Amino acid sequence: EDQVTQSPEALRLQEGESSSLNCSYTVSGLRGLFWYRQDPGKGPEFLFTLYSAGEEKEKERLKATLTKKESFLHITAPKPEDSATYLCAVQATVNDYKLSFGAGTTVTVRA
Amino acid sequence: KAGVTQTPRYLIKTRGQQVTLSCSPISGHRSVSWYQQTPGQGLQFLFEYFSETQRNKGNFPGRFSGRQFSNSRSEMNVSTLELGDSALYLCASSLGYRVSGNTIYFGEGSWLTVV
Numbered sequence: 043e044d045q046v047t048q049s050p051e052a053l054r055l056q057e058g059e060s061s062s063l064n065c066s067y068t069v070s071g072l073r074g075l076f077w078y079r080q081d082p083g084k085g086p087e088f089l090f091t092l093y094s095a096g097e098e099k100e101k102e103r104l105k106a107t108l109t110k111k112e113s114f115l116h117i118t119a120p121k122p123e124d125s126a127t128y129l130c131a132v133q134a135t136v137n138d139y140k141l142s143f144g145a146g147t148t149v150t151v152r153a
Numbered sequence: 154k155a156g157v158t159q160t161p162r163y164l165i166k167t168r169g170q171q172v173t174l175s176c177s178p179i180s181g182h183r184s185v186s187w188y189q190q191t192p193g194q195g196l197q198f199l200f201e202y203f204s205e206t207q208r209n210k211g212n213f214p215g216r217f218s219g220r221q222f223s224n225s226r227s228e229m230n231v232s233t234l235e236l237g238d239s240a241l242y243l244c245a246s247s248l249g250y251r252v253s254g255n256t257i258y259f260g261e262g263s264w265l266t267v268v
Contacts (some may be wrong), residue, residue, distance in 0.1 A: 049212065073250075074254075076165040076257065076260070084261055084262070085157075085159075085243050085260050085261045085262045086196075086243070086259045087259075088256055088257070088258055088259070091254075091256060093254075096220075129196065131196075137209075138201075138208065138209040138251065138252045139209075139250070139252075140186065140198045140201060140211070141186075141188075141196075141198065141211050141245075142198070143188075143195055144195040145195045146194075146195065
């Protein structure tokens with residue numbers, strides 16, 4: 043059974059205070075690790091997909107990295123509009139490519 | 154380009170009733186998946202459809218079913234509703250099935266409340 047664990051559960055930041063979110067996974071046949079952002083009452087918004095260890099992707103203040111056992115989502119100089127729940131999901135051949143999600147990290151950025 | 158469209162957005166049903174939720178994927182996308190999101194369990198996979206065939210199924214009772222039409226639109230049905238079925242039901246679409254590199258996009262979801 044895939045295990046996807048996200049930490050911390052919640053993160054409170056001051057505007058401009060950079061930080062990192064962690065997603066650790068145990069899966070066979072990883073085909074992709076996905077990061078999504080979810081605002082209250084809305085569906086998950088796609089951010090990144092990472093496929094192999096060492097890969098990095100960036101979008102505005104967000105940067106995602108991947109190792110063989112975990113992924114990090116770095117938030118640089120966050121703004122209040124970055125407040126959301128960030129979800130990590132893995133896709134693997136052993137589970138027919140369905141997404142297995144972590145519980146998410148809720149980020150609150152104070153002005 | 155239109156995103157994944159789900160209807161209805163909100164609905165309230167009574168225990169024992171049944172409900173049908175609809176999903177229109179992004180144009181050109183042929184794979185549709187359904188997920189249930191609750192505060193306690195998070196996002197859990199329900200099933201996936203591709204070319205009108207169910208390809209994968211999660212650990213949910215038989216009361217949960219779905220189908221896909223030739224235009225890739227999909228519906229899911231929950232019969233004999235229970236209070237525990239109250240959740241956000243999310244539809245996701247992607248280009249193909251079992252293809253690495255597919256970006257998976259989600260709709261805004263259908264909020265179901267069972268009373």
